[in-house]
Amino acid sequence: MHARVLAATTTALLSAAVLTLVAPGAHAADRGDPPVVIAHRGASAYAPENTLPAIDKAAALGIRWVENDVQRTKDGLLVVIHDDSLKRTTNVEEVYPDRSPWKVKDFTAAEIARLDAGSWFGPEYAGTRVPTLTDYMRRVEHNHQRLLLELKNPELYPGIEQDTLKLLGNEGWLDTRHLAHRLIIQSFSADSVRTVHQLKPAVKTGFLGTPKTADLPGYAGFVDQVNPTYSSISTDYVGAVHALNGAHGKPMELFTWTVDDADGAVKAAGYGVDGIITNKPDVVLDALGG
Numbered sequence: 001m002h003a004r005v006l007a008a009t010t011t012a013l014l015s016a017a018v019l020t021l022v023a024p025g026a027h028a029a030d031r032g033d034p035p036v037v038i039a040h041r042g043a044s045a046y047a048p049e050n051t052l053p054a055i056d057k058a059a060a061l062g063i064r065w066v067e068n069d070v071q072r073t074k075d076g077l078l079v080v081i082h083d084d085s086l087k088r089t090t091n092v093e094e095v096y097p098d099r100s101p102w103k104v105k106d107f108t109a110a111e112i113a114r115l116d117a118g119s120w121f122g123p124e125y126a127g128t129r130v131p132t133l134t135d136y137m138r139r140v141e142h143n144h145q146r147l148l149l150e151l152k153n154p155e156l157y158p159g160i161e162q163d164t165l166k167l168l169g170n171e172g173w174l175d176t177r178h179l180a181h182r183l184i185i186q187s188f189s190a191d192s193v194r195t196v197h198q199l200k201p202a203v204k205t206g207f208l209g210t211p212k213t214a215d216l217p218g219y220a221g222f223v224d225q226v227n228p229t230y231s232s233i234s235t236d237y238v239g240a241v242h243a244l245n246g247a248h249g250k251p252m253e254l255f256t257w258t259v260d261d262a263d264g265a266v267k268a269a270g271y272g273v274d275g276i277i278t279n280k281p282d283v284v285l286d287a288l289g290g
Helices: 003-024 051-059 110-114 131-142 160-170 175-182 190-199 213-217 235-242 262-271 281-287
Strands: 036-039 065-072 078-080 146-151 183-187 204-208 225-226 275-278
Touching: 003 146, 036 051, 036 204, 036 281, 051 065, 051 131, 051 235, 065 131, 065 160, 078 160, 078 262, 131 146, 146 160, 160 190, 160 204, 183 190, 190 204, 213 235, 225 235, 235 262, 262 281
Parallel strands: 036 065, 036 275, 065 146, 146 183, 183 204, 204 225
Antiparallel strands: 065 078
């Protein structure tokens, strides 16, 4: 009897040790769940990127997470657009032909509001506007979606971190519920992400890029995620990220981008990633079993 009790106790202790090492439940793969699917700039394969129709399309496809890009106008309003120039995704050359190179920061919000941000994608989207971040946040809230918000080109907009946090607070997105489950702020700029963490430590943050494995501990002090391009990752790299605790004391996560085909989605999931950022969220969702 004593031997059986001792064996059972030893087995329990060993099991506890293993559980401690692998931290079950910390990541989707540990729980047996597929990665989260994030609609890149909205469902941008099917509607004009970074517009309200793009996030509505993501919602119609059953996608809970959307990603966007935030920049600032000449008069200080935050707008949702990817490029630092308005040229590619609006008719700015027609409306303001003499204002090359048509940088976002050189136009007021009222001037940008005149632009057509949908016709370049398809005639059915003619008249679609570049959304302000305020309008965008309200649509995301209306759709009961979650947001991976990228501070784009923060070096062009000193103070954009404070501006963004203020707007998010005004829209009710810095309460406990949103911070726990519905908001992540990321950037390619480590300094910008660090600033967000310093200003509002409760906000979940991500660094866009693929730091060297040896450098990951330095990021862990101010980010919760490391979000690299799909072509740069491996099972070992994902494991190296997961082995560290991030800014909130939980194992760091990894969202990878941009994966638009079923084979890539399955391969990324096999690496153990926590999220897949994609222009075709329906394709990825189907590949991962819905």
